Amino acid sequence: MIRLLLASFICALSVANAAQAQMSDVPSFDTNGDFASARVQGNRGTYPHWQWLVVAADEEGLNCRNVDGSVVVTLAYGAVVDSVFASGDAIEWVNDQPWLQVSASVMDLRRRVVDEIAVAYTCYVRANKTYIAPINPDTQ
Numbered sequence: 001m002i003r004l005l006l007a008s009f010i011c012a013l014s015v016a017n018a019a020q021a022q023m024s025d026v027p028s029f030d031t032n033g034d035f036a037s038a039r040v041q042g043n044r045g046t047y048p049h050w051q052w053l054v055v056a057a058d059e060e061g062l063n064c065r066n067v068d069g070s071v072v073v074t075l076a077y078g079a080v081v082d083s084v085f086a087s088g089d090a091i092e093w094v095n096d097q098p099w100l101q102v103s104a105s106v107m108d109l110r111r112r113v114v115d116e117i118a119v120a121y122t123c124y125v126r127a128n129k130t131y132i133a134p135i136n137p138d139t140q
Contacts (some may be wrong), residue, residue, distance in 0.1 A: 055132060056132075061077070075104055100109050
């Protein structure tokens, strides 16, 4: 009888441990608040982090720039934008500052600066915690 109870207890423990889910990790920032990469270390290498929340509370919106540095659109506070991984990482370093390449839909815009009208815009925002925050996919 004791053996049967012990076996049941061990079986229940192993099932409980197997059912525990792992939380996704998100990119972290350095002491300056800069995100160095949009890739996250997993148990099988790195994987891309896709969604970011615009947290810049400026009424004018967060400037999103083209490769020349000109403002293309401004993104609204609370907008969710997607990383664009054109090369190995969605974050590029320009003048010692990280910039995240994003794709933003018309619904994410506060204001359009360019005359060109599109369904989505690909542009760069400063990869800093003052402006953007990674969204943990496990919380959705």
